[in-house]
Amino acid sequence: MKRLFRQTIFCLVIGWCFALTAYGQTRAVRPIEFADIPATFHTWLKEQGITAESFAAYRQRIEAQTAERERRGEWEHLIYYGLQSSRFTKLPKIEPALSARGFAQKLKAEERIRWLSANEFSPTTQQLPPEVNARLAAFQQALPSKTKDERMSYFQQFTRNVTDLPAALRREYAATMQFLYQKEFQAKPTAAEIAALYQSRGHSTDTQIEANFAVHTILTILKSERPALKLNRVLIVGPGLDFAPRTDLLDEFEPQSYQPFAVADALLQLKLSDETSLQIDCADINDRVIAHWQRVNQRGTQQKPHLVKLLSGVADRAEAPLSEDFKTYFAALGKGIGLTAPLKPPAQLADHLSKSLAVRPTINKTIRALKLNVLTERQALASPYDLIIVTNVFPYFSDVELMLALTNLAKQLGETGYVVHNEPRATASAVTQALHLPLQHSRTVLIASGKSAPLYDFIAVHQKKTDKKSE
Numbered sequence: 001m002k003r004l005f006r007q008t009i010f011c012l013v014i015g016w017c018f019a020l021t022a023y024g025q026t027r028a029v030r031p032i033e034f035a036d037i038p039a040t041f042h043t044w045l046k047e048q049g050i051t052a053e054s055f056a057a058y059r060q061r062i063e064a065q066t067a068e069r070e071r072r073g074e075w076e077h078l079i080y081y082g083l084q085s086s087r088f089t090k091l092p093k094i095e096p097a098l099s100a101r102g103f104a105q106k107l108k109a110e111e112r113i114r115w116l117s118a119n120e121f122s123p124t125t126q127q128l129p130p131e132v133n134a135r136l137a138a139f140q141q142a143l144p145s146k147t148k149d150e151r152m153s154y155f156q157q158f159t160r161n162v163t164d165l166p167a168a169l170r171r172e173y174a175a176t177m178q179f180l181y182q183k184e185f186q187a188k189p190t191a192a193e194i195a196a197l198y199q200s201r202g203h204s205t206d207t208q209i210e211a212n213f214a215v216h217t218i219l220t221i222l223k224s225e226r227p228a229l230k231l232n233r234v235l236i237v238g239p240g241l242d243f244a245p246r247t248d249l250l251d252e253f254e255p256q257s258y259q260p261f262a263v264a265d266a267l268l269q270l271k272l273s274d275e276t277s278l279q280i281d282c283a284d285i286n287d288r289v290i291a292h293w294q295r296v297n298q299r300g301t302q303q304k305p306h307l308v309k310l311l312s313g314v315a316d317r318a319e320a321p322l323s324e325d326f327k328t329y330f331a332a333l334g335k336g337i338g339l340t341a342p343l344k345p346p347a348q349l350a351d352h353l354s355k356s357l358a359v360r361p362t363i364n365k366t367i368r369a370l371k372l373n374v375l376t377e378r379q380a381l382a383s384p385y386d387l388i389i390v391t392n393v394f395p396y397f398s399d400v401e402l403m404l405a406l407t408n409l410a411k412q413l414g415e416t417g418y419v420v421h422n423e424p425r426a427t428a429s430a431v432t433q434a435l436h437l438p439l440q441h442s443r444t445v446l447i448a449s450g451k452s453a454p455l456y457d458f459i460a461v462h463q464k465k466t467d468k469k470s471e
């Protein structure tokens with residue numbers, strides 16, 4: 001009896017220590033309070049009806065909205081998978097944006113108005129294009145089968161409590177098509193209307209290598225300006241996972257995520273960090289993204305090499321060629337963290353740049369994932385970050401939410417730390433100024449040229465300038 005008691009206490013202590021080590025970061029996460037928001041933003045908040053008294057309820061509202069937008073985003077990924085995957089059917093792929101137009105054309109005028117104005121529209125089988133019905137039926141039939149496919153097994157879990165799956169698939173198809181139709185086809189939406197769509201749409205985990213080209217460019221500038229600079233403690237907000245994107249779903253490959261590897265590679269190649277000092281935390285709200293990066297970290301502990309398939313999201317075509325700078329970036333990508341080798345892309349993506357990368361296990365170990373909503377939570381850190389990177393996450397936030405996110409991030413940044421982001425909104429400039437995070441540099445990089453629509457990315461870096469007197 002005594003022995004059993006001793007064993008139980010031993011297990012509890014070991015378990016508790018393990019929880020502290022493995023989830024130490026998670027435990028340090030706390031929800032924000034009104035007092036965490038600098039006084040300079042209080043009048044703005046008050047204008048939105050947010051006061052010290054109502055702040056807790058406001059925070060809960062954001063959390064509920066985040067969860068709902070995440071749920072919608074996961075359904076969107078499922079629908080994109082259902083329309084494009086070749087894993088469960090030989091039926092032709094359906095391009096989602098074209099499907100949105102086909103669906104709109106099939107609806108009667110009055111139905112179309114209801115679909116575009118409603119939060120929820122439940123179409124009948126007859127209202128859906130026949131090719132969509134066929135694909136959704138094939139998906140549903142394949143869903144219960146035993147599978148090793150990461151995407152399919154995720155969707156099995158995701159839909160396990162859905163009672164009427166055919167109706168849910170039709171409803172979620174209509175919801176997914178609504179966003180696409182409004183963005184791509186409805187009476188030329190203005191930039192402001194598109195921005196508003198993003199601020200309320202489902203959360204996507206889509207990611208492409210291209211986002212890291214601009215990050216690399218700005219890190220190169222920092223290095224040339226301050227050759228002795230060290231950026232060892234890094235936070236990446238929303239690393240994403242290329243799971244079931246809206247176009248060019250590539251399910252010959254398992255889901256890939258690139259940003260933490262691309263950032264580690266840039267920091268090591270530029271000698272802004274070294275392998276023994278580098279620590280990259282990845283914060284995300286999505287459990288699927290977090291689980292991916294936890295597995296990557298685990299592989300590092302098991303000394304297993306990690307193979308990443310690198311494929312440009314944008315094609316290199318005569319009418320819109322990739323820029324030489326981007327090609328040079330792609331050619332060198334990965335050499336700081338592992339071994340690269342040629343990779344033949346799948347036939348339909350033959351004009352995309354591609355290669356494989358075997359990442360050293362020590363690199364995997366430097367990357368840790370934690371669940372954190374940057375709008376409503378922050379970490380209490382013993383050693384704050386030298387660098388925080390946020391690309392393609394801020395467009396999902398309203399102006400006030402952008403202020404909350406930047407405020408939380410600024411608090412997790414060391415005294416002279418940097419924030420890198422690609423948000424061109426004026427609010428980002430105004431808020432960063434108020435947070436003593438003035439702009440250091442901004443650049444526009446060319447990814448692909450082309451007469452009709454050249455593809456650029458914007459990037460900005462801010463540095464914290466703590467004004468001790470004004471604190």
Ligand SMILES: C[S@@+](CC[C@H](N)C(=O)[O-])C[C@H]1O[C@@H](n2cnc3c(N)ncnc32)[C@H](O)[C@@H]1O
Pocket residue numbers: 066203204205206207208211237238239240241259283284285286289372373374375390391392393396
């Ligand atoms: C569109 S992906 C961007 C991926 C990558 N950064 C890139 O540029 O390719 C957005 C990511 O941000 C995450 N995200 C969205 N809102 C967030 C929040 N409030 N806190 C933390 N992560 C968030 C999503 O789950 C997703 O992984």
